[in-house]
């Protein structure tokens with residue numbers, strides 16, 4: 001990565017106003033992520049976390065505001081063009097297709113990054129997720145919830161992303177499997193990939209993410225680091241009910 005790439009935000013979203021029909025959901029959300037950073041998006045159900053991700057990715061384009069990805073305006077781009085720019089998206093619900101094997105899931109999206117490098121080979125993904133190797137020929141939809149989540153993360157890694165977006169990656173999983181997913185998220189961070197995480201486990205988020213954005217009814221009520229949240233516990237108490 002060049003010095004210029006390191007000092008250009010991976011994501012720079014400013015003043016996002018997003019609607020579903022007449023429902024005004026995001027009210028001026030700003031989000032900036034530098035290369036290598038991990039950011040958590042916090043907020044109770046329905047506060048606009050997924051909508052923020054979808055606005056950045058262009059699935060639900062904002063009516064007002066601007067999104068720059070690696071310094072280039074993304075406002076008029078289609079989601080698949082953004083994914084080709086190095087964003088690995090692990091959606092809520094995992095996006096696993098019935099009738100398609102684990103191997104096929106892991107090769108269908110594989111591509112080098114925009115610098116022509118492919119650090120995440122199929123072998124490396126299978127080393128990271130040995131369970132997927134054991135089920136390589138199984139239909140993806142027959143895997144357990146935790147294995148499907150690993151497959152969804154593994155598939156995103158095969159696109160050799162600079163940024164991973166993980167929406168509720170541990171939702172509905174047994175505690176041991178959740179721990180496994182958190183270990184993998186930490187391992188991904190250690191490789192230098194930036195991450196945006198939506199999750200309910202505050203302790204893990206406070207230790208993994210350097211930055212946090214807390215949304216209430218589509219507005220940012222906290223934007224800052226973990227220390228700021230630890231020093232002001234009333235912020236999490238008030239807006240997330242975390243004591």
Ligand SMILES: Nc1ncnc2c1ncn2[C@@H]1O[C@H](COP(=O)(O)OP(=O)(O)OP(=O)(O)O)[C@@H](O)[C@H]1O
Nearest residue numbers: 020021023025043044045046047048049050051052
């Ligand atoms: N496709 C849609 N059409 C209409 N309203 C929607 C749609 N998707 C979400 N909403 C509404 O937008 C608001 C924000 O939803 P969003 O999914 O962004 O919240 P969230 O913070 O991600 O919460 P959750 O954890 O429940 O997914 C909610 O009021 C939700 O009902």
